[in-house]
Amino acid sequence: MPQLNMVQAINLALREEMARDDRVVVLGEDVGRDGGVFRVTEGLFEEFGAARVIDTPLSESAIVGAAVGMAAYGLRPVAEIQFMGFIYAAMDQLFAHAARIRSRSRGRFTAPLVVRTPYGAGIKAPELHEESTEAFFCHMPGIKVVVPSGPYSAKGLLLAAIRDPDPVLFLEPTRLYRMVKEEVPEGEYTLPLGKARIVRAGGAVTVVAWGSMLQRTLKAVEGYDAEVIDPQTLSPFDWETLLASVKKTGRLVVVHEAPRTCGLGAEIAATAAEEAILHLRGPVLRVAGPDVPVPLARLVDHYLPSPERIRGALDEVLRY
Amino acid sequence: MPQLNMVQAINLALREEMARDDRVVVLGEDVGRDGGVFRVTEGLFEEFGAARVIDTPLSESAIVGAAVGMAAYGLRPVAEIQFMGFIYAAMDQLFAHAARIRSRSRGRFTAPLVVRTPYGAGIKAPELHEESTEAFFCHMPGIKVVVPSGPYSAKGLLLAAIRDPDPVLFLEPTRLYRMVKEEVPEGEYTLPLGKARIVRAGGAVTVVAWGSMLQRTLKAVEGYDAEVIDPQTLSPFDWETLLASVKKTGRLVVVHEAPRTCGLGAEIAATAAEEAILHLRGPVLRVAGPDVPVPLARLVDHYLPSPERIRGALDEVLRY
Amino acid sequence: MPESTLATFSVRRLEIIDPEGNADEALLPDLSGDELRRLYYLLLLTRTFDGRALALQREGRIGTYPSVLGQEAAQVGSAFALAGGEWIFPSFREMGLFFTLGYPIHQLFQYWGGDERGLRAPDGLNIFPVCVSVGTHLPHAAGTALAARIRGERTAVVAYFGDGATSKGDFHEAFNLAGVFRLPVVFICQNNQWAISVPLSAQTASRTLAQKALAYGFDGIQVDGNDLLAVHRATREALEKARSGGGPTFIECLTYRMSDHTTADDASRYRTPEEVAAWRERDPLLRFERFLAKRGLWNEDYAAEMKGKAQGEIDEAVRRFEAIPPPAPGEMYDFVSAELSARQRQQREI
Amino acid sequence: MPESTLATFSVRRLEIIDPEGNADEALLPDLSGDELRRLYYLLLLTRTFDGRALALQREGRIGTYPSVLGQEAAQVGSAFALAGGEWIFPSFREMGLFFTLGYPIHQLFQYWGGDERGLRAPDGLNIFPVCVSVGTHLPHAAGTALAARIRGERTAVVAYFGDGATSKGDFHEAFNLAGVFRLPVVFICQNNQWAISVPLSAQTASRTLAQKALAYGFDGIQVDGNDLLAVHRATREALEKARSGGGPTFIECLTYRMSDHTTADDASRYRTPEEVAAWRERDPLLRFERFLAKRGLWNEDYAAEMKGKAQGEIDEAVRRFEAIPPPAPGEMYDFVSAELSARQRQQREI
Numbered sequence A, B: 001m002p003q004l005n006m007v008q009a010i011n012l013a014l015r016e017e018m019a020r021d022d023r024v025v026v027l028g029e030d031v032g033r034d035g036g037v038f039r040v041t042e043g044l045f046e047e048f049g050a051a052r053v054i055d056t057p058l059s060e061s062a063i064v065g066a067a068v069g070m071a072a073y074g075l076r077p078v079a080e081i082q083f084m085g086f087i088y089a090a091m092d093q094l095f096a097h098a099a100r101i102r103s104r105s106r107g108r109f110t111a112p113l114v115v116r117t118p119y120g121a122g123i124k125a126p127e128l129h130e131e132s133t134e135a136f137f138c139h140m141p142g143i144k145v146v147v148p149s150g151p152y153s154a155k156g157l158l159l160a161a162i163r164d165p166d167p168v169l170f171l172e173p174t175r176l177y178r179m180v181k182e183e184v185p186e187g188e189y190t191l192p193l194g195k196a197r198i199v200r201a202g203g204a205v206t207v208v209a210w211g212s213m214l215q216r217t218l219k220a221v222e223g224y225d226a227e228v229i230d231p232q233t234l235s236p237f238d239w240e241t242l243l244a245s246v247k248k249t250g251r252l253v254v255v256h257e258a259p260r261t262c263g264l265g266a267e268i269a270a271t272a273a274e275e276a277i278l279h280l281r282g283p284v285l286r287v288a289g290p291d292v293p294v295p296l297a298r299l300v301d302h303y304l305p306s307p308e309r310i311r312g313a314l315d316e317v318l319r320y
Numbered sequence C, D: 001m002p003e004s005t006l007a008t009f010s011v012r013r014l015e016i017i018d019p020e021g022n023a024d025e026a027l028l029p030d031l032s033g034d035e036l037r038r039l040y041y042l043l044l045l046t047r048t049f050d051g052r053a054l055a056l057q058r059e060g061r062i063g064t065y066p067s068v069l070g071q072e073a074a075q076v077g078s079a080f081a082l083a084g085g086e087w088i089f090p091s092f093r094e095m096g097l098f099f100t101l102g103y104p105i106h107q108l109f110q111y112w113g114g115d116e117r118g119l120r121a122p123d124g125l126n127i128f129p130v131c132v133s134v135g136t137h138l139p140h141a142a143g144t145a146l147a148a149r150i151r152g153e154r155t156a157v158v159a160y161f162g163d164g165a166t167s168k169g170d171f172h173e174a175f176n177l178a179g180v181f182r183l184p185v186v187f188i189c190q191n192n193q194w195a196i197s198v199p200l201s202a203q204t205a206s207r208t209l210a211q212k213a214l215a216y217g218f219d220g221i222q223v224d225g226n227d228l229l230a231v232h233r234a235t236r237e238a239l240e241k242a243r244s245g246g247g248p249t250f251i252e253c254l255t256y257r258m259s260d261h262t263t264a265d266d267a268s269r270y271r272t273p274e275e276v277a278a279w280r281e282r283d284p285l286l287r288f289e290r291f292l293a294k295r296g297l298w299n300e301d302y303a304a305e306m307k308g309k310a311q312g313e314i315d316e317a318v319r320r321f322e323a324i325p326p327p328a329p330g331e332m333y334d335f336v337s338a339e340l341s342a343r344q345r346q347q348r349e350i
């Protein structure tokens, strides 16, 4: 089985799915001849041609809006937003349209589309290139949010996302693009959306982390009796897996890089406080980015939750 | 003192502030000659003229974007987005620009602007006219979010918002526009941003609600020993007041009409679970809208949290 | 040549029937007497619906409603050019379009009555739901046309919107996309000269809306929007061009919103009775009657008969509308996603 | 007149210096020899900075950097027309603009080095921070111009952007606003014919970008963007028009991005070496040298001297940049709001 990094795994998923299903088309800025600024769509233009690998004008709202029309027509568009910081211009199309066309048309039209976008901090890029505002999209009924944490899951989740009958926002942790290689099978396998993965079993504390924070969390918890959950799908969240773990460990720490206030960590903590409070031995702690815009390269390491802060939270919650 | 409804109170605040400070200008769709679709800006065009009460083209992104430029130049723009459901087109300008220009320019340019918009369900209006996505904006460092719950606070909070040195999103609960009248003093008074108000003292349970849900909550808690908190400012939230109350009562119920998942209720519950867990006797309950798009008039009453559901949550939490 | 003219452009205007009902025979579209009478009936149906909807709203039986009074010809004339099979993207003020396409009338009452089930288009009719968010449906039209192109299908796409919509970013991005890919889209703007209280002159400094197409490398044309046949002819030509690979067309139908913006609006706050009266003279229905009369296709008796028929059809639609049982609370969960999440299922049960 | 021409438009193009350095004397802007030499120095400074920035990036001393090679004349020529007091809205590829305005050079290294403190403009210089989000700064320009109008101040506003930006909704909404209110804005587009890998022909089907202004009721002009004096003249005229109430102007500077998009890009993936070579012939610096030489203002010695001077100035800026102590972690909280919330204060303390 080939050892692939995440860029290669996503590329493979796209290539295989486009070969399998001629309804799948890719669109976005520089996804064609250039192969994408991160090379995620490399080779697709050559293999599938300009009709199915579409370089669009610089118009984020139209990219998502066009994908809505394409999907309603019967295609399976996979749109790329070049960086998550540019998706805000497409919020209206995502939320007022992609997420609602099934509902507004009472099932007559649907939007089986994927919006892929690199997300997360720590790549030394300019402003708006390092955002992690997944919580916005988790507050949108009608749209799913998926974050792979490695090459293997990236391929399986992306295939599931493309085949999903509803819109999926697929957030690709930019820091992980080339950081790790994993065995990624050729041929199709899907990982079900809405299912979390217990990455590491443990008994004393449940830790939830996704994207590039998962790697960091796994390092930080070494030596702790921690159960680490990778949600994989952030919306709809796999509450069953989370609550079962929390009920077992009695402790919960959530790690995410987005600003703390109203981040997805809030929903996770709130759900625990609502549905598992009698099992909680101590406070639910969030190790999160501070409530500031993501700083540029010189300060970004101070922005991202550090292993020390993660361990600090573990130590604190384990005191109870 | 005159008895005013909320529309009149906001109108009075705008009129007084425009008279006091010639940097204050109003802009938006139909805010001029028409006086706004809810008549909130009625009479301002006649009194202050077309230069300061500006009918814009139908361009939500440019309304907020222009306000950023105007504010940086030294004005105090008060922009209206006609309904909250149309603010999504301006998310990019709000989040990438209004919320960040102070930070991006390291304090050289600032955006002391207000974006007013009617929000909330239950007015029997078409799609996108009844949204309550305050949580999006509470996840944006650099921007404040204010929700008045009555005519008196509407005036005092709006004056404070206009005078605030940073951008403020001012959400006006549409259902309350003409529902209640209160004594609203003429002349200036401000209510500080970031300060909650204990609307009703109580000892057994803390209930937090805002906007039109506050009215409903106050009715629902009759007969209960409930302390009801109106946050007034949703971001930054007055955690001090909330936590003091929760520590006293040991129980917390949050009521909001936005969809439950990743609503502001999550942040409130999470903060309680993080900072007051040892004082909590039972689960933190959220009485919220379901995770669906706001339905049209025929079903909206089933969407909004009902007094029965609020009382159900009180009964449940009081069992502990 | 240090200072030179790089390019020149012009914008055309098309009129066929003049206010007295005289037609330019050379430009007359090829329509039979029956077809012309069918068009007349559709105008009447639209106007009858409109009056009834206003009445129902006053009685509290439906919610806020946007009258189409004065814009019937632009809607019916363009919709009648559709061959079937097109994908159609309406905004919210196109009742005449829906009727011309045969959309069930009671469903429109149902929708404006606050019941989203009214928006489910009949199978086989590819009309997107009413889009309230101004201009945001235009990228969908472009995307659909792109999809048809990719699939190698000769589907054409038609999008409707108002003058106000031309100021939205999505208008621009969608037009640009349509231009770049030479997509088979017909963009039909009903320039009724008002966006709620904002007159055209405050909406744009452009002399015409039609010329906006120049920015995207395709043709714009202005037609007299109260001239049903001019609208029809322009739409038919644009559709033919679209289907034969000629790319998009922008048709500006210059018309007038004779009513308030919606039942929640009071237009007398911002425009003069004189202006409205002047446009009442140019009523598109009146003009079409005069045209038909000149061709011996219309007289008062015929009009009375047709009005009665339209009345009957609308009465029947109101009856059907009012007989629909209210939606069950659980229906707000239907169609949020193909499958509900565990949490949504739990919420529905409560 | 049933089918008529409603309006006609044309788009002008301006060139002053031809590729051999010959000038159209009638169009020559009124600039002294000293001024012309100052312009030359600014071109050199920009190019020297650019080369150094690329080198620093390769050495890992700054981050991703977008080269301005080939676009210096469009930037310097336009910026030199500013009288002072204007409000300026750059995008991200305008180093020549910053230098012409006297922006501290070391701060640009600092910014591209990942330290936002580099973006704090000196007091008195109203230039907004670099805007990475393409086209989204254009509404700010319109708003600022509107504010100046409201205050009765004769401030003019200048906004810079690329060809790619013309596809964004915000471009459209801002242009429309500027048109409706006849705002004193000069919109300067550096049409370098590429938006990363997307060539102009895939960005828009419009024949020129200049004609896009027609959609908003104001003038657009195309200038040879590698002809410093043409850019300068057009900008000066547009500024005068803006200040005297004539409203906005759109200047399309047709130029070419001779480098990769940024240091993270490899342009050979999507364009031919022949195309790049052809444009190297039209290098704006070379052309300006020829022009100066013809006027006796330039020779090899002078060039060497000036290059040395520019080198020295850039060296000094690099030294200053590298001497800046790194920001303290707490600085990311500075300037989020005028006052931090209790929660933010607590977060900063950790």
Ligand SMILES: Cc1ncc(C[n+]2csc(CCOP(=O)(O)OP(=O)(O)O)c2C)c(N)n1
Pocket: B029, B058, B060, B082, B086, C093, C132, C133, C134, C135, C161, C162, C163, C164, C165, C166, C192, C194, C195, C196, C257, C261
């Ligand atoms: C994006 C958006 N902004 C604001 C509104 C509120 N609104 C509804 S209709 C309208 C005016 C629309 O004008 P136009 O496009 O000319 O259509 P018309 O009403 O004249 O048919 C406005 C501002 C809306 N529905 N959508």
Ligand SMILES: Cc1ncc(C[n+]2csc(CCOP(=O)(O)OP(=O)(O)O)c2C)c(N)n1
Pocket: A029, A058, A060, A082, A086, D093, D132, D133, D134, D135, D161, D162, D163, D164, D165, D166, D192, D194, D195, D196, D257, D261
């Ligand atoms: C809104 C937005 N979308 C995408 C990007 C990524 N991106 C950076 S520059 C660029 C191309 C810009 O082209 P153009 O406007 O012509 O400017 P140029 O780079 O040629 O100077 C793109 C797509 C961005 N910065 N902002």
Ligand SMILES: [Mg+2]
Pocket: C162, C163, C164, C190, C191, C192, C193, C194, C195, C196
């Ligand atoms: Mg209109």
Ligand SMILES: [Mg+2]
Pocket: D162, D163, D164, D190, D191, D192, D193, D194, D195, D196
């Ligand atoms: Mg470019």
